Amino acid sequence: xxxxxxxIRSIFIVPLLFIAxxxxxxxxxxxxxxxxxxxxxxxxxxxxxDNIDPNISFQDEQFKIAIDGxxxxxxxxxxxxxxKNLRRNLxxxxxxxxxxxxxxxxxVKCRLGGPASAIVLEVRxxxxxxxxxxxxxxRTVYDLPLNCLYSAQFKPKSSDAKASARGVIETLRTIxxxx
Numbered sequence: 588x589x590x591x592x593x594x595i596r597s598i599f600i601v602p603l604l605f606i607a608x609x610x611x612x613x614x615x616x617x618x619x620x621x622x623x624x625x626x627x628x629x630x631x632x633x634x635x636x637d638n639i640d641p642n643i644s645f646q647d648e649q650f651k652i653a654i655d656g657x658x659x660x661x662x663x664x665x666x667x668x669x670x671k672n673l674r675r676n677l678x679x680x681x682x683x684x685x686x687x688x689x690x691x692x693x694x695v696k697c698r699l700g701g702p703a704s705a706i707v708l709e710v711r712x713x714x715x716x717x718x719x720x721x722x723x724x725x726r727t728v729y730d731l732p733l734n735c736l737y738s739a740q741f742k743p744k745s746s747d748a749k750a751s752a753r754g755v756i757e758t759l760r761t762i763x764x765x766x
Contacts, residue, residue, distance in 0.1 A: 614649060615639050616725065618674055619709040620759045623737075624702040631655055632759045634670050639711055639723055641675035652762060659766055670758060676751035677710045677728050677743065684744030686728050703736035706760075708752055728752060 618634040637649045650667035652659045676682045712726035727741050729752035743749055 613637060614651060615711065617711050618670060618755060618759070619725065620756060621707045621709070623705050623707060627702075630763075632763055634667075634674075634759070636667075636671065639713065640720060641671060641678050644671075652759075654763055654766060659762060662762065666758065666762070670755060673751040673754045673758070674710060676745070676748045677708075677712075677755070679713045679715060682745065683728065683748040686726065687742050687744055689738070689740050689742065697735035699735055701734070701736070704733035705737040705739075706731045706733065706756060707741075708756060729756075731756060 614635040614637050616633055617636050617639065620632040621628045622630040631654070633653045635651045635653070638645065648667075648671075650662075650664075650671070652662055652667075707727055708729040708731075709725045710728045711723050712728070713720050714722040728743055729749070730737075730739050730741050732739055743752065
């Protein structure tokens with residue numbers, strides 16, 4: 588009887604575990620928050636999920652957050668869904684109103700010494716054709732100067748998308764502070 592149980596386990600359970608672990612290993616980068624000092628990236632916080640379409644949810648979606656490549660444990664599922672919902676407003680032109688590349692040639696002169704510091708938010712940006720995703724790419728959608736030496740270069744045109752970008756930044760920075 589024990590041999591029979593072991594056979595059943597090896598035929599059914601082991602492949603299911605393999606499929607589950609394989610599905611989780613196929614996560615896609617959805618959001619990336621980069622802290623910069625001059626042209627150097629000093630820290631990266633990444634949000635991954637197994638579904639790139641923010642308009643579709645399914646049971647047992649898998650998410651993870653990594654800071655500088657190290658996975659962060661014990662993140663509440665509500666936080667993952669908050670990030671997924673905020674990302675929806677940042678993932679395609681209909682929601683963002685397009686991404687503006689700002690002209691800062693007439694900016695304020697800054698006499699502060701040291702490096703130009705900023706936070707840069709990248710999102711997996713989607714292109715749809717007849718309600719089907721035809722392409723996706725990581726794209727900078729928002730940047731936040733941390734001092735006067737850095738001039739903002741990107742922002743979404745939609746006020747909802749700007750608020751979502753700030754929400755993503757606040758959420759990921761809080762996770763970083765609490766880790």
